[in-house]
Amino acid sequence: MIRYGVFLIAPILFFYILFFVNLDKNNPAxxxxxxxxxxxxxxxxxxxxxxxxxSLLPVVLFPVLGVMNGKDxxxxxxxxxxxxxxxxxxxxxxxxxxxxxKRIALKILLLVGTSPxxxxxxxxxxxxxxxMWISNTATxxxxxxxxxxxxxQLEDINLxxxxxxxxxxxxxxxxxxxxxxxxxxxxxxxxxxxxxxxxNIYFPNAPEISFATWFFYAFPIVIVMxxxxxxxxxxxxxxxxANFKSIEKSNLKLTYKKLGKWSYEEKVMMIIFVLLAMLxxxxxxxxxxxxxxxxxQNLFKNPSYFNDGTVxxxxxxxxxxxPSKQQKGKFLMDWKTAESIPWEIILxxxxxxALATGFKDSGLSQWFGEQMIWLNTVHPFFIILTIAxxxxxxxxxxxxxxxxxxxxxxxxxxAMSIEINPLLFMLPATIAGSLAFMLPVATPPNALIFxxxxxPMIEMSKTGFFLNIIGIVIVTISTYYLGTYIFDIQLDVFxxxxx
Numbered sequence: 001m002i003r004y005g006v007f008l009i010a011p012i013l014f015f016y017i018l019f020f021v022n023l024d025k026n027n028p029a030x031x032x033x034x035x036x037x038x039x040x041x042x043x044x045x046x047x048x049x050x051x052x053x054x055s056l057l058p059v060v061l062f063p064v065l066g067v068m069n070g071k072d073x074x075x076x077x078x079x080x081x082x083x084x085x086x087x088x089x090x091x092x093x094x095x096x097x098x099x100x101x102k103r104i105a106l107k108i109l110l111l112v113g114t115s116p117x118x119x120x121x122x123x124x125x126x127x128x129x130x131x132m133w134i135s136n137t138a139t140x141x142x143x144x145x146x147x148x149x150x151x152x153q154l155e156d157i158n159l160x161x162x163x164x165x166x167x168x169x170x171x172x173x174x175x176x177x178x179x180x181x182x183x184x185x186x187x188x189x190x191x192x193x194x195x196x197x198x199x200n201i202y203f204p205n206a207p208e209i210s211f212a213t214w215f216f217y218a219f220p221i222v223i224v225m226x227x228x229x230x231x232x233x234x235x236x237x238x239x240x241x242a243n244f245k246s247i248e249k250s251n252l253k254l255t256y257k258k259l260g261k262w263s264y265e266e267k268v269m270m271i272i273f274v275l276l277a278m279l280x281x282x283x284x285x286x287x288x289x290x291x292x293x294x295x296x297q298n299l300f301k302n303p304s305y306f307n308d309g310t311v312x313x314x315x316x317x318x319x320x321x322x323p324s325k326q327q328k329g330k331f332l333m334d335w336k337t338a339e340s341i342p343w344e345i346i347l348x349x350x351x352x353x354a355l356a357t358g359f360k361d362s363g364l365s366q367w368f369g370e371q372m373i374w375l376n377t378v379h380p381f382f383i384i385l386t387i388a389x390x391x392x393x394x395x396x397x398x399x400x401x402x403x404x405x406x407x408x409x410x411x412x413x414x415a416m417s418i419e420i421n422p423l424l425f426m427l428p429a430t431i432a433g434s435l436a437f438m439l440p441v442a443t444p445p446n447a448l449i450f451x452x453x454x455x456p457m458i459e460m461s462k463t464g465f466f467l468n469i470i471g472i473v474i475v476t477i478s479t480y481y482l483g484t485y486i487f488d489i490q491l492d493v494f495x496x497x498x499x
Contacts (some may be wrong), residue, residue: 052344081309086264094332095273097333123147437465
């Protein structure tokens with residue numbers, strides 16, 4: 001009922017802002033952009049209108065209200081970040097098609113062990129690793145069937161009630177480790193891609209946020225969050241009440257054996273998977289302090305012409321031209337499989353990019369920044385802490401991608417207003433968008449796990465609240481100390497590329 005109320009109030013607020021609010025007498029586009037942003041944000045929250053359809057509103061409303069030219073708005077919906085997502089998802093679908101994900105997951109479980117604590121660790125390692133390279137949504141979807149089969153085996157050799165508590169912990173571990181692992185790379189979770197594009201929209205002259213640069217910043221956060229999450233889930237779901245007979249390692253070996261020998265397709269996909277990671281990682285120059293590794297793009301005449309989307313699409317195309325041995329006359333990838341690409345997410349990206357461009361071109365982000373100029377007297381550490389806190393808990397009730405895409409333009413304007421490096425505010429907002437663990441609507445992995453109907457809401461909320469607080473603290477400390485080093489952020493210097 002509340003959702004429908006918010007849904008109906010949204011257009012009323014839209015028209016009220018449009019006709020009765022005047023943020024800038026000399027520039028009506030500022031007020032118009034705010035009206036569109038409020039309408040989109042509230043409709044994104046309710047999800048009564050599909051997220052993708054809400055994301056298309058700027059295509060119509062920006063030209064009508066004089067915010068942006070229709071041609072310019074449309075062009076924001078398809079760019080190199082979208083191609084990075086498309087390429088990454090095509091590769092993920094190919095991995096799924098040939099069951100390589102199952103082999104990787106089961107192999108990790110076999111290597112780690114079969115005691116309850118080790119099963120928990122094994123599933124978290126497998127999920128976090130896959131989520132670094134495949135979207136966290138796809139990873140969770142791939143891991144659930146494997147996990148359910150393990151839970152079923154446990155229930156077959158024990159009473160269901162004895163396994164129930166542990167099975168809840170296992171399911172939560174999949175959702176949490178998918179979100180945590182996805183932080184590590186630009187392709188791991190949609191908010192990361194949104195950040196890369198919106199940062200580029202606002203600061204085209206800034207140093208590139210490459211795959212490797214992002215990894216060096218985010219991976220330490222992943223390691224710390226992963227360890228804390230595993231220890232916490234171990235205490236709550238293993239140490240307290242895991243009194244049951246565990247799976248024999250022979251059963252896991254039997255499950256792995258059923259996959260058969262490595263097929264030609266699996267071998268080729270594994271090679272391509274590793275090649276993709278290496279090409280992404282070593283594309284641009286890696287510079288940390290005085291340490292520098294030259295990227296492979298320098299081998300070409302115009303190295304700046306390359307981006308991570310170029311690499312993703314190049315590898316994806318190769319999948320469509322390498323023949324399959326199992327399916328004669330076909331290839332590793334086909335268009336029927338590719339039709340599973342989540343176009344809703346692509347349009348959601350586009351809507352966020354259009355909104356960010358509207359914020360910039362209309363001057364709304366600058367207006368917001370001017371209203372918050374008093375923050376120049378507050379220490380940046382506490383501003384980062386506040387940003388992480390607000391985004392984390394707001395994401396609990398909204399789409400994490402929509403939340404990040406709404407906040408980033410405002411934070412860019414704030415940073416310019418108080419003359420501080422925008423990365424200091426935009427980085428923690430992006431990471432915090434993936435560290436909401438309490439409610440099903442917070443992130444896609446949470447929703448998918450809740451959809452199994454094996455995880456009570458109260459368990460997810462209780463467990464997630466602790467991890468939310470830990471995430472806020474870790475993101476704040478990591479950004480202020482590690483982020484400033486990796487991205488060469490000097491607190492007392494306003495970078496030239498912002499001006």
